[in-house]
Amino acid sequence: MHVEPEVPSTAEETAADFVRVWAEAVIRQARRSRESSRRRMANERMYDRNDGPALMGQINEETLREDWRTAWAEEHTLIWMVHQLERWQARLAKERGQEAPPENAQLKLARNVLEHLDDLELDEVWATVPDGLAPKRAKRMAISSFPDRRISLDRPIQAEVLDPEGVTEEALKVVAAVDELLDDQVRAYLVDLQRGR
Numbered sequence: 001m002h003v004e005p006e007v008p009s010t011a012e013e014t015a016a017d018f019v020r021v022w023a024e025a026v027i028r029q030a031r032r033s034r035e036s037s038r039r040r041m042a043n044e045r046m047y048d049r050n051d052g053p054a055l056m057g058q059i060n061e062e063t064l065r066e067d068w069r070t071a072w073a074e075e076h077t078l079i080w081m082v083h084q085l086e087r088w089q090a091r092l093a094k095e096r097g098q099e100a101p102p103e104n105a106q107l108k109l110a111r112n113v114l115e116h117l118d119d120l121e122l123d124e125v126w127a128t129v130p131d132g133l134a135p136k137r138a139k140r141m142a143i144s145s146f147p148d149r150r151i152s153l154d155r156p157i158q159a160e161v162l163d164p165e166g167v168t169e170e171a172l173k174v175v176a177a178v179d180e181l182l183d184d185q186v187r188a189y190l191v192d193l194q195r196g197r
Contacts, residue, residue: 012095016181019092022085023175027190029081030168030175033074034193037168040067071155079111082171089178101177107170112142113151126150168193 043059044067046052053059082104090100120127120143128150129138143149172194179187 009095012092015088015092015095018088019085019178020181022081022088023178023181024186026078026081026085026171026175027186027193029074029078030171030193033071033078034168036067036070036074040064040071043067068154076114078168078171079107079114082107082174083111085174085178089174104170104174107174109142109145113146116141116143122153125152125154127153 043053043063047059047064086101086103093100117127119130119141121130122128127143128148129141129143138144138149143151172190175190176194179190
């Protein structure tokens with residue numbers, strides 16, 4: 001007796017397409033995020049030591065501020081892209097009658113802090129839970145899990161939640177979970193990023 005393979009529903013195919021869309025976007029953004037972080041760290045080291053381009057005036061305080069802005073934006077974008085990928089993974093699992101994979105806890109913490117960053121007290125270095133905030137609301141804020149209920153604004157969020165390469169590594173783990181949906185070229189690009197290339 002011959003049994004026909006189960007044909008995916010249109011909803012399942014569409015969900016799989018969106019998983020691929022976001023997996024590929026995360027891979028591209030992971031590279032951008034890693035490159036901006038590395039450029040920022042290298043420029044800061046040269047500036048601090050007054051080496052090379054810093055000695056010649058090519059790296060100055062404005063360069064460092066631009067690097068900071070770029071690194072924050074690239075990592076923030078990566079975290080939100082991973083969130084979209086995780087949501088579409090959950091939808092695909094639902095369409096297949098499977099249990100949704102768990103969200104990456106570290107990236108979820110970073111995303112929650114970023115989501116409410118504009119609710120915090122800010123100065124040039126710190127974001128802190130505001131004084132006078134209702135205790136129940138303050139306790140629910142992700143930042144409450146950090147020492148002194150604050151994070152440094154001097155470096156991107158990943159430095160508070162993960163090691164310097166952490167956001168990229170965690171994002172690539174989420175992508176690796178959908179490996180069977182990726183084409184060979186995208187899979188090779190993922191492997192290169194996982195190897196730090």
